[in-house]
Amino acid sequence: MSGELSPIDKAKFVAAKQATEFVESGMKVGLGTGSTAEWLVQCLGEMVREEGLKIKGVPTSKRTALLAKKVGIDIMTLDEAKWLDLTFDGADEFDENLNLIKGGGGAHLHEKIVATASDRVLVIADASKKVDTLGAFPLPVEVVPFGLSVTQGLIAETLTGMDVLGRDVVLRMKGDQPFVTEEGNFILDLHLKRIGNPRQLSFVINQIPGVVENGLFIDICDVVIVGHGDGRVTTRDITNNAANVIRFDILDDDNIFVDIAD
Incomplete structure (x- = not known):
């Protein structure tokens, strides 16, 4: 579905699009919960349908599982997967050290279990989630x-x-x-x-x-991908302190999933 995105949804969309660059066929991928993670699931589903991407998804909630099935992603349980190549998730807050607060959607227990069973954890977020000090979000x-x-x-x-x-x-x-x-x-x-x-x-x-379990995710996130309302995406990798910035140009006829709500 195409349509006009608000700046916050555009930020989430471009962050999700950039996150898909980390995915390869054959991977087992953790799928987080929340509006930003849902953009990522939609983007992955498009790659499955149109590009033949073959992945197995491990959802962290029933809501994510339903969406993954809807867009064509094969899902499995964590017990079936045993270990994951990547996990993608959102965050309610993150700081300079990539420590997070999660759990605004109530799924942080499942999210933390899945994240700690992954080789790498990538957080996708809009720029408003970056804070100097954690704690403004409950x-x-x-x-x-x-x-x-x-x-x-x-x-x-x-x-x-x-x-x-x-x-x-x-x-x-x-x-x-x-x-x-x-x-x-x-x-x-x-x-x-x-x-x-x-x-x-x-x-x-x-x-x-x-x-x-509490919603503090300490030393769990490896990469944070931050979207901005003007189409810029900033990626920060904690393992090598590398950072880069790219820009997406979203056209009016782009396939954008505007039916995802917070």
Whole structure:
């Protein structure tokens, strides 16, 4: 489908298009969750249909699995794949060291498992996700429902000793009921404003009984591909500190997937 893109959607689209350059036939590829990752799935599907690309995708959520099937990507489970060549995902925030906050869509547990079972992890994002210091986006923490109030209290108490600016711990809701993850758990969103030591915070939070996993991705991302509304794409590779900039010229009749919504 073609049409006029907003600057933010154009940024996501060009980042996704550049990310496809890392994919080769025969690869097993992790497919993340969220609006930016969905642009990538659409682009890969187009390559499968029109260029004969042969890949196996491992989705991190039911939503991604449905989209992958719809666009023609063969999917498999992580247990079937055992190990992946690449994983593509989005991010809610990333810093200069390519540390991330993820989990705005509630899939960070699956996303972290898939990412750590991959040779390389590539994050695609629009420029607004780049921050000097993580923490403006609430940090998601997946917790088991049993003893929820106790776990919530322990997290709040732990935050008093952490290098953060805010300490509000809020149960994520969906309508009038708690948001439930695909593993049947709840999510507590930590409104921290600034995280001074993400590595320490991630370690300490995960030691609390009742916590399943937090949304800090430390030393996991290898490459970040950042799209801009003017068609520029900036790629940063953490392994060799290489960076480059290219530009996409999107024509009115380009095949653009404007039916993807946030």
